[in-house]
Amino acid sequence: MIRILASTTALALLALPAMAQPTNMQPTRDVSVTYRMNSPPGAGGGAAAPQELRMAFSASTGRQRVDPPGGMGWMLIDRRANTAVMVMDAQRAIMAMPPATVAAMTQGVPAGASFTRQGTATVAGTTCTEWNMTAPQGSGTSCITEDGVLLRASATPPGGTATMVMEATQVTYGPVDAARLTVPEGYSTMQMPTAPSR
Template sequence: MIRLLASTAVVALVAVPALAQPANVRPTRDVSVTYRMSGFAGAPPQDMRMAFSPSTNKQRVDPPGGMGWMLIDRGANTAVMVMDAQRAIMTMPPATVAAMSQEIPPGATFTRKGNATIAGNTCTEWEMVAGQARGTSCFTDDGVLLRTVTSAPNGAAVTMEATQVTYGTIEPAQLTVPQGYTAMPMPGGAAPGAPPAR
């Protein structure tokens, strides 16, 4: 389940900005977004929440299911899964963190597709082709991802679309690992090293 939560966050949201080339691929001001996800791993449509603070360069992702949430520190290139019910955290492996901070793929080509209005906000759609990878993402001028459609490994279309966008200060507690939580290893992985940056 932890691996599913982590992969959901990575595939559906964190690596998605690599699929577009607008002026901004990350929010330039504090924002919270609720997304509706469909087509992922055969699961029924579900909601996922994201909060991003550019002043701290930290991002919180609450995947579907309520089993935990992920805190990504883009400045430090670290990420942890936080499980409040167990009062525990799991440090994501370097390969996962690298995927989260993935930049535009080398050799990618882009086509601007036009504009759309999603959740009351206007965005620009960009189609990207990089080798076998293909997708379309719609970003606001201030870097908020409002919709993305990508191809899953099985060929199915994975769609994530914003249903609510709220601008405003993100409380620091939402972007901080709670004190006193126990560090746990990823299932089948080695024990975590030094505690992640808080």
């Protein structure tokens, strides 16, 4: 469960938003966005059902909440402190993400990336600029607003054909409840599980 949540969140935060080079690389004002995620077909060839991911960002604090599909937990990223924790309400516990994972989620433009600016589009009633990107880590496209909100993105791994698409279905500007960007009191701290040695 933990690995699934971490990998889903990392893909949404790392691979997708990093695939553009607009003026703003993160929102400049408070915003909440609901995304529809379409994953590539599974091993049997059938298309997976779309899933929902929600994101909330506070420009004044630099804190970002991501609720991946499945309701297994949520991620709290503090961009100013360069930290990220996974919050599991059912277990009343938190788990700190490793420094490398945090850096990947908060990094800017991937090394060796090249960009091509395309036209503009309207997603969820909001205008954004489209960009194509190629890099050693893969290729992709993204549509980002002038104030740094990712509205649509796709990512394809190197040499691969599988593509994941994420598109906003609702964008709401306005203050984010501070309680949604705070770990509840009394939660215990869990250690990130390590792979068994061989």
